[in-house]
Amino acid sequence: MQKDQLFTRRRMLLAGAAALGAAGTAGLIMAGSEETPAPPPVLAGPQARPVLKPSEFRLQPLTGNGPPRAKPHKLTVRHQPFVRISTRGRQMMLTFDDGPHPDYTPHILDTLAKYDVRAMFFVCGEMVVDNKELLARMADDGHVVGNHTWTHPLLTELGRGDIRSEMERTSDIIEDAYGDRPQWFRAPYGAWNRAAFQLGAQMGMEPMAWTTDTTDWKEPGTRTIVDRVEDNAGPGVVILSHDAGGDRSQSVRAIHEYLPYLLDSGYHLTVPSRRT
Ligand code: ZN
Numbered sequence: 001m002q003k004d005q006l007f008t009r010r011r012m013l014l015a016g017a018a019a020l021g022a023a024g025t026a027g028l029i030m031a032g033s034e035e036t037p038a039p040p041p042v043l044a045g046p047q048a049r050p051v052l053k054p055s056e057f058r059l060q061p062l063t064g065n066g067p068p069r070a071k072p073h074k075l076t077v078r079h080q081p082f083v084r085i086s087t088r089g090r091q092m093m094l095t096f097d098d099g100p101h102p103d104y105t106p107h108i109l110d111t112l113a114k115y116d117v118r119a120m121f122f123v124c125g126e127m128v129v130d131n132k133e134l135l136a137r138m139a140d141d142g143h144v145v146g147n148h149t150w151t152h153p154l155l156t157e158l159g160r161g162d163i164r165s166e167m168e169r170t171s172d173i174i175e176d177a178y179g180d181r182p183q184w185f186r187a188p189y190g191a192w193n194r195a196a197f198q199l200g201a202q203m204g205m206e207p208m209a210w211t212t213d214t215t216d217w218k219e220p221g222t223r224t225i226v227d228r229v230e231d232n233a234g235p236g237v238v239i240l241s242h243d244a245g246g247d248r249s250q251s252v253r254a255i256h257e258y259l260p261y262l263l264d265s266g267y268h269l270t271v272p273s274r275r276t
Pocket of ligand 1: 097098148152188189
């Protein structure tokens with residue numbers, strides 16, 4: 001697919017940045033920020049308290065001339081994405097980016113269902129257009145869908161209006177296909193900037209990065225992906241994998257191996273609870 005090739009080419013160009021992100025997403029963020037660095041926030045899991053305390057919300061004026069819709073949550077504008085979840089209860093989280101894709105996503109959903117595990121899917125709007133039924137299935141199966149922009153651009157090269165469009169269109173189609181507007185977003189390539197954080201908060205979304213990149217986007221072999229997950233497993237760890245953007249058959253095979261391993265090791269695979 002031409003689009004897959006485009007993704008791959010972009011990823012090759014950005015391999016250096018991605019490696020940095022894998023080593024420490026917070027470091028990558030702070031490099032492009034004028035804000036005072038702070039420790040990466042830790043997300044509370046569903047068994048813990050709600051993601052945000054009421055005091056952490058702040059009101060902002062509503063803007064926009066679109067059709068009336070549910071008032072989005074107004075969140076604190078963060079300067080770094082979440083990179084971990086709570087370590088309570090040996091929790092871990094699996095996340096899958098760039099889909100949905102009809103060749104790969106259903107197999108991943110099947111495996112998750114087989115083990116009764118929930119995961120997060122950061123989808124691209126343009127991938128949802130012809131695969132809405134996969135988002136409906138994610139809703140039925142209890143998975144959480146996040147916003148990964150419409151076309152997977154490098155947000156740091158876009159103006160504010162384009163970033164807003166990328167994010168807003170994607171939230172719109174997620175709402176249409178999944179049933180709810182997303183409460184989480186993830187910048188493509190882990191390349192965040194202040195506008196993305198601000199716009200995400202205005203749209204009621206928290207920024208979510210990852211702890212461990214499986215590097216499945218390099219198609220390194222199923223064994224390598226499995227090893228990356230199993231070697232980096234630990235309480236609070238967020239795993240990044242992909243269900244589109246290239247040949248993801250290795251990612252599909254890998255989850256068959258690492259998911260039962262994680263469960264046998266006593267990890268509780270979880271997703272964020274919904275804010276209401
Ligand atoms: Zn991506």
